[in-house]
Amino acid sequence: MKKQFPLVTGGALLFLFSALLVSGLAGPPVQNAASLSSDVVLHIRDYCDPASFDAALHDPNACNRDTTPGAITFPGFVAELQADKSVGAWRYVPDHISAAQGATLHVTNLGGETHTFTQVKDFGGGFIDFLNAASGNPTPAPECAQTVGGQLVPQPPGPDNIFVPAGASTDVPLDQEVSVKYQCCIHPWMRLTITPRNLTHNLVR
Numbered sequence: 001m002k003k004q005f006p007l008v009t010g011g012a013l014l015f016l017f018s019a020l021l022v023s024g025l026a027g028p029p030v031q032n033a034a035s036l037s038s039d040v041v042l043h044i045r046d047y048c049d050p051a052s053f054d055a056a057l058h059d060p061n062a063c064n065r066d067t068t069p070g071a072i073t074f075p076g077f078v079a080e081l082q083a084d085k086s087v088g089a090w091r092y093v094p095d096h097i098s099a100a101q102g103a104t105l106h107v108t109n110l111g112g113e114t115h116t117f118t119q120v121k122d123f124g125g126g127f128i129d130f131l132n133a134a135s136g137n138p139t140p141a142p143e144c145a146q147t148v149g150g151q152l153v154p155q156p157p158g159p160d161n162i163f164v165p166a167g168a169s170t171d172v173p174l175d176q177e178v179s180v181k182y183q184c185c186i187h188p189w190m191r192l193t194i195t196p197r198n199l200t201h202n203l204v205r
Contacts (some may be wrong), residue, residue: 065112
């Protein structure tokens with residue numbers, strides 16, 4: 001039997017089209033705004049070799065991770081740093097994030113060393129002279145260290161200077177309206193820039 005469909009007038013079609021258009025414009029932004037402002041993930045990484053790092057730094061807990069084939073030995077770390085002014089396996093992932101105001105940044109240290117997650121006005125050196133010099137950052141960021149009697153003194157931990165041990169996680173609220181910068185005060189080439197995400201722009205593009 002042939003199916004019968006109700007007759008839809010031009011006025012009714014216009015009403016339906018308007019309703020769909022309004023729902024398409026008004027509905028998704030509420031959901032998208034919530035998802036854009038909820039969670040951002042950052043991983044702190046390194047690939048230290050426990051035996052050689054512990055021995056070189058005279059600290060049995062310098063590198064807290066299982067021995068992994070291919071891990072970078074301390075001499076290898078120093079050689080790469082001196083050649084490239086950075087060590088590629090020591091990094092924030094990603095190193096640039098676009099985040100909505102009100103987002104929460106979930107930071108997890110997947111490496112074996114302790115790192116800092118420190119908000120700085122401008123990138124600079126950290127609180128270890130040798131790593132500053134080798135990475136080409138002779139002037140420490142003031143949020144990382146101050147010079148006292150010719151010696152670098154680390155700034156104390158705080159909400160903007162977070163020490164993150166191996167395997168640890170921390171949450172950082174992102175309420176900024178402008179770009180902000182973070183770096184590790186131990187390994188100063190480890191850097192992150194967070195730029196504000198314009199919700200209106202992202203929702204209508």
